[in-house]
Amino acid sequence: MTSCSVVLEAPVQRVAIFGGTHGNELSGVFLVKHWQKNGAEIQRSGLQVTPFITNPRAVKKCTRYIDCDLNRVFDPDNLGRKVMEDIPYEVRKAQEINNLFGPKGSDVAYDLIFDLHNTTSNMGGTLILENSGNDFIMQMFHYIKNALAPESCPVFLIEHPNLKYATTRSIAKHPVGVEVGPQPQGVLRADILDKMRKIIKHGLDFVRIFNEGEEFPPCTIEVYRIIEKVDYPRNKNDDIIAIIHPCLQDQDWQPLNKGDPVFLTCDGETIAYEGDSTVYPTFVNEAAYYEKKQAFVKTVKVKLTAKGLRSSSS
């Protein structure tokens, strides 16, 4: 293997694991609280791993957020906003988190943040990729997918000119979203917790192996890239007049073709998908997205290639 095909990446020293970015997504909340009491499981030699509850007031109330969605306010405007009396709680929190684990975009920001989420959608254990140019994360995801096989571990790429959002984890050099479902808001399921726990274990194992000097050859991973959000059909009062069709319900990551049922109206009529090409829907019927006007998102399958990777200190 020639050295010019290998990316040298700085060793990863500071890692954070965020839970409770949405206060009613309980797997991350309880894992972080457990690790704060007993962190042995997440320690790796040479690595500082900090578990952290990002939205404590929302966690206490077991609600997604207090004033606004924390996972949408890590953009420069909100991070730089002047702190006044009436600043939304989550914007204030975002600035605190940016001070502790960032600043976003700077050299002193944390190397890696895992942000733990649940969804009511049947997405299984999904890894969220923000940037298709991040070889380190793509190699990590390749490692995690292999470790979990034959269990599937879809990778959701949210890179998009206007659909990408400013996440809590985006303050780190390497942001990793972990989205496990289906789990209702406010419910803690043992099987879902277990799945999330395994993903973190393998992610941290990858970091340790990377830091110890292992060279990861170039690899390809199949990802699902977001292309469009689809709302529920609504009437002129903005009421939902059709719901996710039973044939689409729970079918996250399965191909959706022209003519396939998508929605069911109150009168029992089927609304079919009219696009010409196959798409892969996800976040199908996520509770928190009704207010964001999102019944599901459409993705397309894309193969990404990650360059070979090695720690620059090895």
Add this chain to the structure above:
Amino acid sequence: MAALQRLQPVSHVAVSGGTHGNEMSGIYLVKHWLREPSALQRDSFSATPFLANPLAIERCVRYVGRDLNRTFTKQFLNSKATQDEPYEVQRARKINQLYGPKGSAQAFDFLFELHNTTANVGACLIASVQDNLLPMHMCHFIQTHCTLGHYPILLYNLPDQEAYSISSVAKHGLAFELGPQPQGVLRADLLTQMGALVACALDFIDLFNKGTTFPAFETEAYRFIGSVDYPRHPDGELCASVHSKLQDKDFLPLRPGDPIFQTFSGEEILYQGHATIYPVFINEAAYYEKKIAFNKTEKCSLSIPALQRE
């Protein structure tokens, strides 16, 4: 077996959705019926749909001040209005005025309440332990005529405990509890099933009003006997989740020694009771704050006499 029982015909029927503002099947159905009531009309009567907790529905939360479905006791219904009382206490009094008063001759004949749960109960029929003639015949009719599934009967209150749910405002009532469905989510399969249950129940009332004799029968029911909380740290935080072997096993037998919880450190906690029970509402989101991981029920057999209208 007791002789044929007679009851007055049923003319005033109401169907409530959104007693809890984030249980979406009933909310969506009632909103639909408010626009298009034809599905609730029968030859001998029409049922009135209504949204029980509009403010909670607007905010898509279970309740705003206190759980509306624990507020239909005489203590709350007869209490004097105060400035700072919870929103739901006002709502309960209003609902009691419209569809009650509870315990009086003017009360509606029948009130249905539509619920969802995050627990894997399937579709269960919930009645109060005291009101066991008309609702039991209705349940039996549903079980034998509504073929979309299996419909266990749950008696929700203790024998000496006042019925506290919204349907207790009327002379007779029944709750349809469908799950699992996350709060704030509308699943088409459960919506269809709930619509079919209501339709079947209204068909029963219509047949009853027309003079049909419903013969005596024996039925199995699950009777509430208590609840089990999560293991907690001294500060009240959970230190374990429902065990994966108990998760989703509503209405299946739980024997002494069976695992019920698993701690975050991986230890199993076993059921310490003396007898087999039938857990229901296993891992319901709204019950964490009520300190209930699951409810315990025991199976019982009910003998229900024949029924005909007066």
